[in-house]
Amino acid sequence: MAGRDLRSLFSTNDRGLKAGEAFTNRQMQWELVAAALSEHLRHTTDAAFDVEDLEAPRDNVLAFHGVGGIGKTTLSRKLETALASADRPAQWGEPTWAGERILPVRIDLSRSAGTDFEQLVLTIRAALSTLGRPLPAFDVALRRYWEARHPGESLEEYLRRGGLVGRFGKALPQQMQSAMADVTQALLLPGSIGTAVGQVTGSLVRALRERRQTVRALARCARLADLLEAEPDLDSLSFYPHLLAWELAQLPADKRVTPVILLDTFEDVGDRTHRDLERLIQRVVWLMPNAFFVVTGRSRLQWADPALQGQLDYTGPIAWPGLAAPASAVPAARTARGRGRGRQVLVGDFSPEDCDDYLARRLSRDGHPLISSEIRQVITGRSHGLPLYLDLSVLRFLEIRRTREPVPADFDHDFGALIARTLSDLTPDERHVLRSVSLLDAFDLTLATAASGLPHQAPVQRLLERPFVRENVFGLWPYHLHGLIRSTIRSADDATDDRWTDGDWRQAAERALAALGTQWTAAGTTGQGRMLLVGCLRQGLTLARDFGLDLGWLADAAWAYVSDSVWEPIAPPALPGHTDGLQTSADALVELLAALARRQHEHRSVTASRLAAVTGSGLLPADLHEMGVYYLAKAHRDLGDSAASRHGMQLVADGGGRLAPAARRGLAHLARLAGDFPTAYDTARTLGWTGRQHRVEGDILWPHGDMHRAATAYAAARDQAEQHGVAGERATSQAHRALVMAFTAPDTADDEIHLAEQFLTGLDLRATTLTLKIAVLARDAGTLPGLETARVLRAESRDAGITAAEAVLDVVLAFHHAVLGEHDKVRTAVDRLRDLARSGDYAYYADIAHFMAGQPLPQPSIARWLEPEDTVRRRWETLVAERRHHLGIRLP
Known part of the structure; x- marks a missing residue:
């Protein structure tokens, strides 16, 4: 405990309440101070050290910076106490300067301290x-x-x-x-x-x-x-x-003695224009090289910036090598042990465990936390690790407790005070930029400037240096706001003089949406452009939905998104309080794309229900409505509802829109599922690349046992997809090729399976993934040690609602049992296939199982084969015989 929390103590009449000023562990910051101070002591005790040398570089300063309310002042006070005595948290450990006298001097530079x-x-x-x-x-x-x-x-x-x-x-x-x-x-x-x-x-x-x-x-x-x-x-x-x-x-x-001078609230020393006081203080630091300075403030020290020459006396990376190093979070800085490294440190947020510990110790009675664990959990989740939010929540707890017992729902709350703390030292232009970029999940200099509508980048560049702007160098856009700062600016009551009206927010959203569209159209839709497309869609859909904006470029982006069949997660988080269903075209488009992406993880019946709601809303423009109808028809086909699927596919095909070729392909698939192979084949030959002709031909040929021609067709489909840069189609075609090669050439199928796995990396294609797993079973047919893998695959297929995958799985199992001469197990597979064919589709799969086992059909086949039935039967019998020969199996 660092003292008494007087604000809390004077917020209640409950004299049994203990209000302590809790200090939550900042062990890594202490380790940094200890390491830097130890290095400083080694330097100043060296015989070559000269206190009157005014030209040597200085490394006698360590700067901690972070957002307002992150706990910098508390850290500064705790460091003073720890350096003055042995009164420090046990986990901080012993210092390494035993025998050296340390004299901590803390100076509060805040305006209120004067x-x-x-x-x-x-x-x-x-x-x-x-x-x-x-x-x-x-x-x-x-x-x-x-x-x-x-x-x-x-x-x-x-x-x-x-x-x-x-x-x-x-x-x-x-x-x-x-x-x-x-x-x-x-x-x-x-x-x-x-x-x-x-x-x-x-x-x-x-x-x-x-x-x-x-x-x-x-x-x-x-x-x-x-x-x-x-x-x-x-x-x-x-x-x-x-x-x-x-x-x-x-x-x-x-x-x-070594003075350790702790300069707190350094942001109140001045600003980027008025540096008179900062110049005097920097002079003190430079002229006292045998003293060690710990500076805490909102912004990093800029003394190593050569551009400040003339405003300050000592500038540049040669003068301040440690301050020239990039600002780091604590874990990275912990490794810095040499002079000139790791002296700018971003003070990070509390971990969830630290937040809970802080809240548990702030208010207590009889040694027990006053704030319940349920409430602490809500506050922790909302805080994003910011100590100021925890403080404000404690005061809110006491305020509510005056009239009733607080409940967790009371703390799903934003505090306007956070806005005041954040905006207090920003210029008007910087405040304008901050509000603008709060609409974005992530941004760069160009996007932030366009979203703010300012004619120059300087305010954006200055804002990027603030500690509440976080950087992820590996991100598509490198910058994002601290989560709590962003959510508070967006949602809390803003009582500042330059607060925005609803119209201001809408105009900013329109600017941000337009800026995202400009970035996407400039990049194209391949390579890095695909990543940018998904990123722009995610952010753009949120803006259009939250502010009821026209779709604009989002419609074309939606088409680009579905064209590659990759299905990255695209849906933005649900809008709080938005529970009235689909109301705008943006709502409908969000739901449409979310349903298409989620269908890789949901039962097709869920997908069908969501798509039916979208197409029934009438909110989408005609071309996007067609998209919904087409994918609804695909979901019906996967569920075995061929009549509904055929109706939807026919509507789209007759409409002649962008998906008309795909719909004709869908009609070819439906004809194939019904066993009408001549109609399916004739339709397939008219599809061309846009209708994925070669893949459809492969789908028709392999049930005939014509594996060589099917594999050739799939290879052609794969190569075409590669030429057009369509990663999803390439992976799907290669997975189907791996399946047919697994029947005929198990030794070489490994390469085909491995290639398909490579193509699937980074893609989210559930049906294709199931096809590839079934191909592995087909490759191992006749040698399977057990059927647990098959049972898992059956469960996955049923969970997904993909009837076709379950049917192909049973064909592969029939193949395995036929190779081993297990006719009773073949009959079990046939029974399952007949169950799947009750709607009239997939009936020929049971015929194929009979062909493989050399058994007569119990009744004439309803399939219309491209060739005589005996030819198809012979091919499947040959595949079984060749696998037995390959494995050296001789049946009695």
Whole structure:
């Protein structure tokens, strides 16, 4: 526990409530501080280290940055406590600088603290007063400055008003007086100290210039005389820390101390335009190379940026090698052990476990958490790991508890205060960009600029440097907003002066949608363009649905999406509170594409139901309505409802639209399933590439046992798909080729199966995946050790509602049993096939099973074969005989 949570304590009359300011483990940040400080100590104790070297690179600063409310101030306070004593979390471990004296000095730079530069310097000196000795070089310069800038004002009273006496005691004024007395005595000056400040410093400068023996100790400070001669103004004061650093370097080894100066809320020092205070503070850091600085703020330090030359004194990657390294999250930075690495660290969100632990310890009674586990779970899920959200939720808990017992639903809540914290230090243009990109899951510089509608990129570029903008270098678009910041800006009541109206949000959505369309059309639909298509569709569908926008380019993108039969997940998350079904064309298109993608993971009956709702809504334009009708017909065919499938396919074929060739292919498949092979074959020969002619021919030829011609047809279909860049069709054709080759050439089928597996990588084609698994069974027919794999495949086929896959599976099992001469098991397979053929489709599969077993048909076949039935029978009998010969099986 780091203290008492006074806000919570003063929010309730319950005196039995314990409100503790919980500190959740930041072990990795501590490890970074410990490693960097250890390296700093090794550097400063090296014989080659020179505190007066003003040109050597500096690596005495470690910067933690992160979004407002992430816990930077709490971390800074905890680091101060841990460095000052052994009071640190057990999991932080022991420091490695045993024997070294560390003096932590935390300085709050927030506007509310009112810390100015003069107070910052005095705070550092007051902290060093605990050494119990004057620091004459600095103290004489400071006394001169004080008399000039604060005539007649007591330094002791100033320190008391600033709270420094309470923190560090009253020793500083006495030490300064002692330093002045020592110098006066060394110079043999008469008069009181109070009236001789000017005379003392003047005489001291002359003595230093003349290198008098009486001031030989101070004479070793090469720049003291120059500082005493300079005008005692604020700019000169900013160089006095050099004297502090020099004095620290003169301490004997047993008195040596390393100040660790923690500068918190650094974002309040200034902005990118006004860097006056930042320049003075940076000068302190540079001039005190033997002190170690831990800076916490919202933004990373830019001191290593050469573009700041002129605004700051010391800039560039040579001056600050550690700050020039890319900003990293803690896990990456933990590995940094050399100088100049890992000194810009992004403070990450709490893990879910840390969030729960934090909430459990914040409010308690009799040692038990006051906030129930169910409520803690909801708050944790909503928080995205942001400690400020946890704090606000605790206060909300206490507020609700005044009138009733809180329930989990009370915390499905956004806090407007998060917006104020996020927007507080942004320019108007940056706030405009932030709201615009909150509409997007991810973005890049170009997309964000177009979505914001600004004529220039500078505000976007500045926003990208903020810690609430996260970067994923491997993403299609590299940037995204912190999840909680995004959701809050989108949904919470915004009481800021420049808040947006509903019309502003809609205009921003229209700009974002148009920008996505521009990016997609510029990229094409192959290679990287396919990834961009899916990404643009996901984001564009969300915008169109949430704001009721016209489809525009989304219609063409939808066609491009279905053309390749890859079926990546496409549906955006459900809109909260949107439970009234399909209301707009965007709603209908979202549901259409979601149903098509999900059909790879749902029973076809679910797909059919969803597509029926879409086509029945009348919300889609004619061409997209046709898409729904076509895929509904395909779902009916998979379910064995050939009549409904034939009706839908005929409607699409007669319409002459984009899917008319595919619908004619569907009619050919339906004719084949009914056993009308001549009609199916005649139709197939008219389809061409658009109707996937070669694959349909292969589907007709292999039931005839004509495996060589079928394999050739599938290879032609595969090669055509490759030429046209249609990955889904290529994988499907190769899987079917693997299946027919598995019947005829088990030794070479491995290569075909392996190639199909490669083609399926990254694709989501459930029926094709089942076909390939069945091909593996066909390859192993006659040697299967058991039928567990077949049972699993049967269950998968039924779960998917794909009747064709189950039928082909039973044909392969009949083949296996026929090879082994297990006629009773062949009859079992026949029975299952007849069950599947009750609708009239797939009846010829039972005939094929009889052919393989050399058994007569119990009744005449209803199939119309392309060739005499005896020819088909002979081919299947030959396949069985060849497999027996291959395996060396001899039946009695």
